[in-house]
Amino acid sequence: MFENITVPSDKIHQFIKDKYEEGFNYLLDITAIDYTEYVEAQEEEFAVVYVLRHENFKQHVVIKTYLSKLIIESVSYLFKGANWLEREVYDQYGIIFKNHPNLRRILNHKEFVGHPLRKAYPITKGQLLHEVDDLIDEMNNRLLSKEVVCKLDDGHFSECNKDIMFLNLGPSHPASHGTIRTYVALDGETIECAVSEIGYLHRGFEKSCENHSYNQIVPYTDRLNYCSAISNNIAFVKTVEDMLGITLSERAQALRVMLLELSRIEDHVVCLAAVLVDMGGLTNYWYMYNPREDIYDLLSKLTGARLTNSYMRVGGMTNDLYEGFEADLKEVIKKVQYGVEQTLSLIKHNRIFHDRTQNVGVISKEDALSYAMTGPNLRATGVPFDMRKDTPYYGYEKYEFDVVVGSVGDVYDRVMVRFGEIDESIKIIEQVMKNLPEGEVSVKDASVTLPTKEAVYTTIEGAMNQFKLTFEGVKVPVGEHYGSIEATNGELGFYIVSDGSGTPYKVKVKAPSFTAMSAYPEMIEGFQLADAILTLGSLNIIAGEMDR
Amino acid sequence: MELNNPALPLETAIATKLDEAIGWARESSLWPMIFGTACCAIEFMSVAASKYDISRFGAEVVRFSPRQADLLIVAGTVTYKQGPILKQIYDQMSEPKWVVSMGACACSGGFYDNYTTMQGIDTIIPVDLYVGGCPPRPEALLDALLSLQKDLRTNKYNSERHKDFKGALDNV
Known part of the structure; x- marks a missing residue:
């Protein structure tokens, strides 16, 4: 459930405060839109957009305000997470946030001139940095x-x-x-x-989206959270499909659920492997990383790529499962379970592990919500927010699984929540594979998905259809939409503005790692230096997704 | 050149050229400094893990310490913001040193042709080997390592090879 509201810029601050009092106290995202080249005339050239979620986690609200002057009141005193989000809007669009405690660039470097996400800024105009900021x-x-x-x-x-x-x-x-x-x-x-x-891996995803068609963006989404590429693919194409009003077949939905859970496992094993190496437990790395190699083998058989799969397309996916996939999957699951079992036997009763992780890098429930942390990091503090349960999609409500929560919000909880989630994901995968519906994996709609190869080579309609879709892209109706799913690191959202063409007018990613990272400096203060390393590892910060 | 050849008498001397002896010694003791930033670094993790196992070729001592390393592997996208850091790491490494550019982004910017991504690390530092792919498979990186080793074995090390290189961040 969500609503879109437009508020005049002089009332926006009070409006957000009122919404905050109403219970919309979880700030998902702040972004801006430059309407200078938009198809429909708008009130003003620039608008700022706030996406807030209710504390029951079931509703969200998108609030937009048009700015006559590029200045707006900061909300960083209400939401801790707003600090970095506002800095990003300032950096990318040059909008000033009044009363912001530290309004400076965040993604681009200090010698950068201009604001790159404005339409007037040329996409390929790079600027060298000569000296690093001393901070x-x-x-x-x-x-x-x-x-x-x-x-x-x-x-x-x-x-x-x-x-x-x-x-x-x-x-x-x-x-x-x-x-x-x-x-x-x-x-x-x-x-x-x-x-x-941050910003060392800011590689201009959002600007690059503005000169690529929707399906061309899918490979870019692979490289957001490169540890679990398919979940990013799904988050993006799902948002586009929502804008198009497409409903997938039951088989496609079930396959997406299965692949989402497989990528969750893929992501969690590499995070756990890395955090245990950071602790000095190198043996665990081999136990956890080898099943990941098996997942790679399975995925490259299915999609053709090990890491960056690009398996999803708007309206479905590239191909159906191959024959014998189920047996291969079962083998892989067994190996994952073996890896998890072996690792747990090394650490479960290990005094060093417990001493190093318990009550280290603690974040309270309240702070985690104020920073809008999400996913396993939030659940480790004891907040049971999981989009798969709170706002189910793709039939998640049909599957039986538990939301794994922690209680303290320390490194130990974050590690153990991930171990627990691997088990739950395996449960879901088994349920999906047991009752996998038959049917097509892509919608049959000439304006969305490509025709069959046979039609392309034998009929003029097929050839035209292929040509138009490839060159012009899927035409998405004019409008704006925020869509999100529970990706491996938490709520991964896309805010897409479409001008009716085959290329998005603007894309903004609500990245779970970004909010987690904004809480990091506060989390490590008061702890020892070696704990800071563990805290970073346990938050599973993926730079591709954080910096975009 | 085989040192522990049982066919040879115990008390023996091996005649070789000094260059070749040094090349042989360098070949199997390359110490990589991994400058991993993005997806390619995850593939480098695979190269180091047991399935592909870079230690088979004597290059498993991965240290993030440029002064002790002689092989710089740049794995991942390098942005303009990252530029001065990469340059500093390269400068801190002592000769002899080699640079492998791993993946499309490090080689040419890849498909990130935009305002923030450096269009190839050879804008700022000289590169000896380019490995294509987005990301390259682990075998591709191992192949690069093997071809570097072959070069060390068969050719004389030329410390002057990048003499005329001038990067965008040099002398500014």
């Missing part, structure tokens, strides 16, 4: 707010009660996944203050 201003402000440093009369900063050492973690650091930088102020081994810098 010292941000750090000083943070230290000042925590009273670790004092400001002297001459404007300089001085340590007032502690001996502070600064250290850069990343971006080229084995535990920072190569793309995340955290700048920490240490007192001994304890992190007093931390600031994170």
